[in-house]
Amino acid sequence: MIPEPLEALGRVFDQLEIKHDFEDERLLTGFGGTNAPYSISIVAWQSAEEWWNFDLRAYIRTGGRHAGSFPLMAVSPHQFDEAHRFLNYLNGRWLTAGHAYIDPDDGDISFRWTGPFPAVITEAFADHLLGAVSQIDHFFPELRAIMADGMTAMGAIASHNARDAAERESRQDPSDDDAQGDDDDEPETFPFPE
Incomplete structure (x- = not known):
């Protein structure tokens, strides 16, 4: 039986086509x-009688x-x-909700x-969920560059910051000092001491 909150979310997805x-x-x-196709799986569980x-x-x-896939087994231990x-x-500086990882069971970037x-x-809730999970797509170019092309983590951070700045500039968005991950004025040494 499908839990009611998931059925309700499904109805909203129907409205959003x-x-x-x-x-x-x-x-x-x-x-x-x-940047890459991605799948989403959502389950609902009850922590108390009234809380889902x-x-x-x-x-x-x-x-x-x-397109964009690469065999994880071909990635060197260093990469x-x-x-x-x-x-x-990403988990320490950018993501304010959720976390990104390489799934130990299937190797998927998750x-x-x-x-x-x-x-x-x-x-609005559905848009919020989908916006949050789209982060996996947003950060994929740098992860792929690390694992498939040999980029370093520090290089990926610099690449990501440059890509975000270019996207903001193309939209003519002013930089928001309160935005998550906007740490352009801070040296990028976390978590890697120089």
């Missing part, structure tokens, strides 16, 4: 992404034949370590977030 399916008490969907929570996982498969350093940076469902599930 987002294709989805239910399987094994999970809501499943996916997106082509800007979501556990959301977005993931990019690392061994598929889709795998660099990827973990970059993910540690983003996971757990939180409470609101009393009423709205389009």
Whole structure:
């Protein structure tokens, strides 16, 4: 049986014309992404009689034949370590909700977030969820460059900051000092001492 909060989220996805399916008490969907296709799995669980929570996982498969994929087994131990350093940076400096990781079971590049469902599930809540999980797509170019092309974690951080600055400039958005991850004025040594 599908929990009511997931059914309600599915109804909102219908309103937003987002294709989805239910399987094994999970809501499943996916997106082509800007940088790589990614899938989303959402489950609901009850922590108390009146409280429902979501556990959301977005993931990019690392061994598929889709554009942008690469075989994880071909990544050198050094580059795998660099990827973990970059993910540690993201989790420590950028992501204010959820965390990114390389799934130890299947090797997928993943983003996971757990939180409470609101009393009423709205389009704004669905947009909020989907915006958060799109971070996996947003950071994929740097992760791919580390694991497939040999970029260092520090190089990936610099590349990501430059890419974000160029995107802001192309939209003519002023830099927001309170935005998550906006630390352009700070030296990038975390978590790597020079």
